[in-house]
Amino acid sequence: MKIKYILLSTLAISITAGCKKSFLDQSPEATIVGTNFFKTETDIKQAVNGAYSSLIGMGLTSYWLFGEMRSDNTTYQYNGTDRGLEQREFVDEFLSSATAPPIQQFWQESYTAIAHCNDVLNHVGNITMTDAAKNQYTGEVKVLRAFHYFNLVRQFGGVPLRITATQSPSDARSKGRASEAEVYKQIIDDLTDASTKLPAKYTGNNIGRVTQGTALTLLGKVYLTQKNYAEALTALRKVTTLGYAMLGDYKNVFDPSNKNNSESIFEIQYLGSQNGLSSNFLYQFAPWTSGSTVTGDPGTNLGSGNGYNIPTQDMINAYEPGDVRKDASLSLNFTDPTSHKIVPYVIKFNHGFVDRGKTNDDFPILRYPDVLLMIAESLNEQGFAAGGEAFNLLNQVRSRAHLPAKTAGNADPALSVNTQAEFRDAIFQERRVEFAFENHRWYDLLRTGKAVDIMNAHGGRQIAEFSTIPAGSYKVTANKLLLPIPQREVTLDGLTQNPQ
16 A cells, blocks of 8 residues: 555545635534545545554554563663663563553554544445445454454453544543453454455555455454454455465565565555655664664664664574574674674664665564464364374475474474474464564463463563663563553543553
């Protein structure tokens, strides 16, 4: 999708209402997104485009902060000279409180995005357009709404369900926190309906929008999270009929010249040449002491906004010898000039800059190997079969990484998988290295029930390695697996707080 087509709603909503009436004749601004704006199909399309725009900002910080850096995959490079973004470090260390700005930002951005979706759904039925267009717009925003709620329910547990547009200030308060089951039901309903409305593929300027494959893949992931393996398998098998295929070279998947390729099911679209539309992962993930060595950009100074999502030693050790994904994902080529220690950094989204501070890298949300590994996992959970389809799918992913197959009874103990539990571990390991730094790890830790044990062990190693980690860090309990509800929402909306 060409990014310029999906970031128009804010501009459109702000300028449309003022052209035909005098200032005194205009309706109150509380109704500006209602009858004052939605008149034509073009208005609906602009609002749909605006619903995509929320992904841009969240992809730049919130998604990797809470999906990757909170896990054992990445950490941060301590900056003793500038403590301005210490709250990001607290996310990594399980020290965040209900007043933490990153948590409030994640919550607020998610509900702003949901509100954009609700605006479209509230008005699309009243606008004259073809059924095909109406189905497309409805399906797109239902997938986006489901995606945001899926992130929220996994991070906070039950959250307020807002499924209609706010029409006036009196609608601002929610009905309180819905149960997790109620949130998941809404997610499944949205994705199921969207999967019947969306096309399998787009062409031209529509490439990059969510499709039937996006809806079904996300639906399969939701069912897998709920351990409903039969339904997950049903949804995911449909995705395999839609024409997706893995690229031959893992590294090429992330090259900006190869955006929206054959294995991309959904990715956040960035356009490096325009303000507000570019990505900056190259800079955020560069060690802050690296100058222009990592970025190649002599005109940009590094500081407190850099040195994040730094690969941990746990992550580095996770790669098997010969796995080509390691060199395509991280680099060990920078030595800190002060400590004289190697500081690893993510290279998966490092393809140079377009202009000062701007890069053109998209960010993958769903890729086809995810479908293959989720099918393999679902099959195994329904019954282990030595040499069966699940093994074939696992080894298809491993083959591209130039790794030998894992089989039952293999003479090499490292490649021998003989039970359901061992296959479960093999999938868990494969997901870690295949999707490293793509914001899957924390959610995989949660849904497999491994988060407490793995994160406490990881925390012990971090504390032993880094003397700058605050006291009380990495005291991970079941309560700590959910983020605290932002205190502002607890106070203003009367929401019940998560125990910490």
